[in-house]
Amino acid sequence: MLPISWVFRTLRLAVIKVKVYTILGVKKIIGQGELEVSISQGSTVQTVLFWMTKTYGDELSSHLFEPGTVNLLPHIRLMVNGRSVRFLNGMETVLHDGDEVLLLPPVAGG
Amino acid sequence: MYKGGYRGKILRINLTVKTSREEELPLEVARDFIGGAGFGIKYLFDEVKGGTDQLGPDNKLIYSLGPFTGTTIPCASRMAVTSKSPLTNGVGVSLTGGYFPVELKRSGYDVLIVEGKAEKPTYVWIKDGEVRFRDAGKVWGTQTTDCQQIIKDELNDQNVRISCIGPAGENMIRIACIINERRAAGRKGLGAVMGAKNLKAIALRGTGSIDVASKEKLKAAIGEMQKAMKESPLLYPQFAKIGTPMVVDLTCALGIFPTKNWSATGEFAPVDQLGVEAQMTRNVGSMHCYGCPVGCSQLKLAKTGSYAGTLTEGPEYETMYSFGGQTGVDNMDSVIAGDRLADELGLDTISAGVAIGFAMELFEKGILTTEDTGGLQLNFGNHQAMLTLIHMMAFREGIGDLLCDGVKAAAEKIGKGADKYAIHVKGLELPAYDVRGAKAQGLNFATAYTGADHNRGYAFQEIFDIPVPYAADRFSTEKKGELTKWNQDVQMAVCDCPTMCAFILPMALMPISTQNTAALMEAATGLTYTPEEIEKVGERANNLAKAFNVREGFTQADDTLPERLITEPLQSGASKGHLISKDELKLMLDEYYRVRGWDPKTSIPTREKLVELGLGYVADQLGV
Numbered sequence: 001m002l003p004i005s006w007v008f009r010t011l012r013l014a015v016i017k018v019k020v021y022t023i024l025g026v027k028k029i030i031g032q033g034e035l036e037v038s039i040s041q042g043s044t045v046q047t048v049l050f051w052m053t054k055t056y057g058d059e060l061s062s063h064l065f066e067p068g069t070v071n072l073l074p075h076i077r078l079m080v081n082g083r084s085v086r087f088l089n090g091m092e093t094v095l096h097d098g099d100e101v102l103l104l105p106p107v108a109g110g
Numbered sequence: 111m112y113k114g115g116y117r118g119k120i121l122r123i124n125l126t127v128k129t130s131r132e133e134e135l136p137l138e139v140a141r142d143f144i145g146g147a148g149f150g151i152k153y154l155f156d157e158v159k160g161g162t163d164q165l166g167p168d169n170k171l172i173y174s175l176g177p178f179t180g181t182t183i184p185c186a187s188r189m190a191v192t193s194k195s196p197l198t199n200g201v202g203v204s205l206t207g208g209y210f211p212v213e214l215k216r217s218g219y220d221v222l223i224v225e226g227k228a229e230k231p232t233y234v235w236i237k238d239g240e241v242r243f244r245d246a247g248k249v250w251g252t253q254t255t256d257c258q259q260i261i262k263d264e265l266n267d268q269n270v271r272i273s274c275i276g277p278a279g280e281n282m283i284r285i286a287c288i289i290n291e292r293r294a295a296g297r298k299g300l301g302a303v304m305g306a307k308n309l310k311a312i313a314l315r316g317t318g319s320i321d322v323a324s325k326e327k328l329k330a331a332i333g334e335m336q337k338a339m340k341e342s343p344l345l346y347p348q349f350a351k352i353g354t355p356m357v358v359d360l361t362c363a364l365g366i367f368p369t370k371n372w373s374a375t376g377e378f379a380p381v382d383q384l385g386v387e388a389q390m391t392r393n394v395g396s397m398h399c400y401g402c403p404v405g406c407s408q409l410k411l412a413k414t415g416s417y418a419g420t421l422t423e424g425p426e427y428e429t430m431y432s433f434g435g436q437t438g439v440d441n442m443d444s445v446i447a448g449d450r451l452a453d454e455l456g457l458d459t460i461s462a463g464v465a466i467g468f469a470m471e472l473f474e475k476g477i478l479t480t481e482d483t484g485g486l487q488l489n490f491g492n493h494q495a496m497l498t499l500i501h502m503m504a505f506r507e508g509i510g511d512l513l514c515d516g517v518k519a520a521a522e523k524i525g526k527g528a529d530k531y532a533i534h535v536k537g538l539e540l541p542a543y544d545v546r547g548a549k550a551q552g553l554n555f556a557t558a559y560t561g562a563d564h565n566r567g568y569a570f571q572e573i574f575d576i577p578v579p580y581a582a583d584r585f586s587t588e589k590k591g592e593l594t595k596w597n598q599d600v601q602m603a604v605c606d607c608p609t610m611c612a613f614i615l616p617m618a619l620m621p622i623s624t625q626n627t628a629a630l631m632e633a634a635t636g637l638t639y640t641p642e643e644i645e646k647v648g649e650r651a652n653n654l655a656k657a658f659n660v661r662e663g664f665t666q667a668d669d670t671l672p673e674r675l676i677t678e679p680l681q682s683g684a685s686k687g688h689l690i691s692k693d694e695l696k697l698m699l700d701e702y703y704r705v706r707g708w709d710p711k712t713s714i715p716t717r718e719k720l721v722e723l724g725l726g727y728v729a730d731q732l733g734v
Contacts, residue, residue: 021684023359024348024386033381075343077575082365082547082684084575087583102363102684106344108574108616109354109406110361110427110542110564 014041016097020048025105029060039095045078046091048101063105077104113636114322115177116140121219123234123241125307126167126226130241135220141637142724145176146609147203147602148651149221150192154201155654155728157223160661164196164299165282165306167227173214173273173312174222176609177635180215180320183332184339187211187400188609191273195298196284196306197461197516198537198561200659202298205565205606207399210290213271216316228308233261233274237315246310251277253454254289261313274311275301276456278504282306283514285461285503285539289453292397292423296458298538298560299516323636331629338618338626345404345617352386353396353406354427354613357542358434359385360573364584365683366544369435370490371467372533372674375544376683383440384430392442397423399611406613412443425449425459428564431542432463437470438490448497455504464539465513465520466499468531477526484508533672536561536664546675547685548572550582550590553698554597556669559655566606567598570616578620585685587694591701595649600624603648650723653715656708657728666713669699709734 015038027033030052039047049072053061064076072078078085079102085093095101112118120133143152150172162168171193178186189211195202214222218239231246248264249257258272271290278286279301286301287294304310322328339345348356358381361367365376382388392413398405412420425433425445433439433448452459472478473488480486486495486509502510513520517539521532533540538561545552550569558566571582571593582593604623605612608631619626624641632638639647659668670676671690679689690698703710707719720729 021363023363023381024356073343079684082686082688083585084581084583086575086577086581087586100684104360104363104575106348106574107356107360108344108570108576109349109613110357110568110573 015039016041016043016095018048018095018097018099018101020052020101020103022103023105024107026060026063026103029063030056043095044091045080045085045093045095045101048095049091075106077106078102079104112137112140115181115320115635116145116220117215117218117318117320119219120221120223121236121239121241122223122225124226125224125228125232125243125309128243132239140177140635142647143651144603144607144631144647145220146174146188147190147192147205147606148647149174150190150203151201151651151655151658153221153223154192154194155658158194162194164194164199165302167225167307169194169303169306171224171300171303171307171309172221175211175215175220176607178608178610178630180212181322181634182328182401183630183634184335185399185402185404185611185614186609187402188611189214190606190609191288191295191300193300193303195300195560196282196302197299199662200536200561200664201559201655202300203560203606203655204287204295204297204300205609205612206288206290206293206295207611208291208293209400210271210273210314211609212400213314213316215320216318217314218316218318222312224307224309227306231308231310233311233313234309235265235313238317249310250280253277254456255454257311258291261311265313267315270313270315272311272313275304276454276504278456278514279305280310281504281506283457283503283506284519285458285465285514285516286456287458289456292453293399294453294458297460297563299458301456322634324633327633328630331626331633334622334629335619335626338622339614342618345614349406349613349617350396350404352389353408355389355408355425355430356386357427358430361543363684364547364573365680365685366547367435368431368540368542368544370438371436371471371531372540372544372672373471374438375546376680376686378435378438379683380435380440384434384442384445388442392446394421402611410446412446414443417443417447420447420450422446422450422453428542429459429463432460433496435542436463436467437496438467439493439496440491441493444493444497448500451497451500455500457500457504460541461516461539462500462503464533465503465517466496468517468520468533469499469509469513471531472524472528477524477528478509482509530673533674534562535671536668538562540672543573544680544685545671546680546689548584549587549690549694549698550593550597552671552675552690552695553590553594553702556671556695556699557594557702558598559652559659565601565612567594567601568612568616569593569597570620574616576616576620585688587698589701590698591703592705594702595705598652599645599648601648602651603627603644607647607651646723650725653720653723654725654728656715657720657725657732660714660732666711669713671695
């Protein structure tokens with residue numbers, strides 16, 4: 001598979017890099033708690049999620065989406081630079097170079 | 111006439127004259143306050159006069175149960191312990207679980223009030239209502255596990271349930287806790303009250319049955335509750351296996367796991383060392399409170415170095431912070447050892463850890479020197495020094511004597527600007543949420559009647575993203591006054607009064623909280639409430655607690671946060687750049703007082719509000 005950054009360069013799309021941080025079950029599936037993703041300028045949180053599910057397969061999809069849909073499970077939490085996307089533009093929140101995305105499975109206790 | 115849930119009785123014990131008597135629990139008190147913390151606050155306000163010495167014989171120690179305890183309602187073996195706090199000088203309520211609460215209900219009581227002071231170390235033995243005052247000379251000076259075992263052996267009954275103190279309580283250190291089994295009524299220094307009364311332990315054996323008003327209705331109401339618990343994506347799949355320490359991973363990700371006395375939050379985030387993956391390498395089993403199908407409490411066994419072989423129930427999330435992040439210690443086994451040591455000696459792990467981290471920062475800044483510490487190198491991360499300090503505090507040795515009454519008192523004694531580094535509100539050390547990145551949680555710390563207390567109005571909306579009653583942006587001040595009131599009143603009414611485990615609320619019951627409590631109340635007790643009336647019970651108890659504090663001289667100025675959180679933005683992590691500025695705090699407080707019906711200048715509840723809550727006599731006492 002060609003590196004996604006190569007595709008963007010070839011198509012002359014401006015590329016931005018964002019970092020995705022995650023914990024617990026999702027971290028276990030993707031094998032790391034932190035990854036850098038290169039995406040085209042103007043991409044949204046949804047773009048990153050789709051890239052991740054494509055990369056990490058059904059196991060991740062079943063953790064994030066309602067079965068057979070692209071609807072995010074209600075307890076999955078997405079944040080950009082520490083702020084919940086509920087208070088930004090939801091899944092359509094546009095990302096910028098250097099943004100940090102938090103993808104968090106449910107946690108409680110404390 | 112009680113139909114169920116309650117036993118309808120108060121047991122009053124006077125240690126000075128070694129007497130006990132049973133009293134009727136007035137039905138209107140049950141109706142207005144439900145139980146647990148509500149009863150504790152009610153009897154504390156009514157019976158402990160303003161200005162009472164917290165460690166004198168006139169202070170009282172109140173054990174109070176809710177009507178759910180001992181019924182088939184799951185997760186309800188909880189109990190409030192209430193006294194005038196030696197740490198804050200205000201209402202000291204601490205809740206604990208385990209088996210002791212059910213045993214007290216089976217003994218025939220909803221409330222146990224301990225008065226006076228024993229002439230010499232004593233333990234009280236209550237068997238189905240028969241009260242004996244026994245010499246505690248044999249157990250005085252023992253650690254909490256030994257104390258419980260010796261008493262069981264002495265009474266020749268291994269099923270006795272015991273609430274006791276360790277050496278910390280005996281030495282009346284103001285961050286001492288009360289231990290039952292391996293659970294703790296941890297906060298606000300209630301162990302010191304017990305020690306001041308020369309009361310080492312209360313031992314119980316009860317065989318009475320606990321009736322309910324309607325078994326059919328109770329089955330249906332429990333069914334609703336269990337359905338919500340089963341549907342939770344978290345409760346059984348995760349929480350039952352990992353317990354509270356999973357929150358380390360979350361708060362590190364959110365940049366709000368407080369570290370190095372709140373100077374390095376976000377920068378030092380020891381998730382690899384103290385997070386779930388590391389914890390699971392130490393887990394050897396789990397423990398359940400009575401009637402709990404979840405069993406969140408994890409048993410951990412230390413594996414390395416001189417700590418190897420130490421077993422503890424915990425450490426819970428808060429202790430991962432206090433003996434971990436707060437002290438800059440990222441050695442899991444030393445946190446396990448610290449947790450066990452604090453439980454055995456009878457110290458509140460949160461306040462103890464915050465005091466140690468405070469001393470470490472002062473040492474690194476040169477405010478404390480090796481001359482003060484007796485040669486201890488109190489640098490952040492020194493886990494041996496941390497363990498040594500826990501011991502020194504319990505026995506008031508050396509610098510331990512300076513720290514063991516909490517950071518507020520220590521800062522006053524040290525001077526040299528030390529108060530700037532003392533992380534407390536109203537004298538109570540802050541729990542494990544750097545509220546610069548969670549503003550409703552911060553407002554709760556500033557306003558909770560107990561001081562900085564995560565369990566009195568936890569902002570689930572910010573920390574766990576639960577959108578009930580509405581979603582909350584953790585960085586915003588918008589509607590945080592209203593949200594904090596709701597959190598404080600609902601948690602009081604749904605968890606602290608009936609009494610229900612506080613973990614079940616965010617994980618399963620938030621959408622049905624007051625409605626389910628009303629259904630459970632009707633089924634268990636026959637008392638009917640609307641969901642709004644349930645919430646009102648919480649509001650009434652919170653107002654009465656506030657009134658107690660006002661009577662003790664607390665003012666609006668006490669509703670604040672440590673200077674560091676108001677002036678120093680977070681430097682790293684997902685909450686970088688955030689703080690709660692003085693203006694933001696004022697904005698939130700103004701809204702909070704307005705929605706509470708309290709005078710915005712003084713923070714004192716208005717007569718109108720108190721009368722509305724049926725607390726007219728309180729308004730008279732406060733002169734409002």
